[in-house]
Amino acid sequence: MTQRPTSDEPRPANRGPGAAAGNRAALVTAAREIYAVHGLDAPLSGIARRAGVGQGVLYRHFPDRNAIAAAVLEENVRQIEQAADAEDATLAGVLGVVTWHLTQSAAFIGLLHADGVSGRFHAHAFARDLSERVERALRRCLPDGHRLGAPDAPDDLMLAVAMVSGAATGPTREEREHRALAAWRLLGVTVGPVRPFEG
Template identity: 75%
Template sequence: MMEHTGRDGRRPANDGPKAAARNRAALVTAAREIFAEHGLEAPLSAIARRAGVGQGVLYRHFPDRTAAVAAVLEENVRQIEQAAEAEDATFAGVLGVLTWHLIESAAFIGLLHADRAAGRSDIRAHALGLSERVERALRRRLPGGHRLSAVNDLVLSVAMVSAAVTGPTREERERRALAAWRLLGVEVGPVRAFGG
């Protein structure tokens, strides 16, 4: 068995849980990018390569494609919730974060259309739960009397914008998303990841 050593001839330190957390974060980021570029059927090996880890590390964190997709969706929703919880958060700012996730994550668009996951009750239930969390986060910062305040208007407008997010490049998808919000008469803050 070959032992790996660093440049100084010593074996590198085992970071244990720190490395596991770093690897998981790298895998989620890579999965978001790969799924956005190549769709949800992209090879999992591409995710491992993009994250800079071996396939064994990938499968330790995500035993199958569904687990990888779920991790990306969970991270997307968590960032939207964090954006809404920020002390200086505005509705436009939270919409900017939501829009970034629509542009960057093909899987996220599927989540927002969870009612179409017919025949897969497990996926549908999970997706509906995540979708409800997104709605709660948005409503937390929705000003009273806003044009999207009516019961179903907020969810419908997000679904409409998500349907418009198409195109071969990130720039095209962003242009279309912002045009859709503009047509709905809704102001959107900077399109960026939360904390970005």
């Protein structure tokens, strides 16, 4: 017996095997949007619907919930690395990208607190690796003598990011951004425009 869709939304059109890369990108984007609102417990069916594909397509790319959460976190970190590698990169600009991700994703905040990450959606080693990549990207942009790069306080940079991530709370993205920027200001750190990296 064929199960009918429970939603009033039309069934996504089959775009064929040539659409695999586009489908994967659409799923990662949809997962980021869904996770921002509903967290990592959001139903996978909602992610597939948001991406405009069937659940079978989702499972071909991501065999389980861990895999799609890992893909979203990997994309977050890749954007930060790309921002740091841009020709005109500045610490303020890269912190703007980091802050955008903090205000968009509770999962990303969890990543930056990798010491306390549970194994539920991603392995500790995976989270630690991504967190270290964020730190390396930020350090590439640290000007000589910056307060977050003091040789006698090597943990200050990521401690500041963790403190801001703890402040980035609230029911709306706007409120989370306001609180994150206030935290950076209290730390005496300049942050550029809060936006995703679009290279």
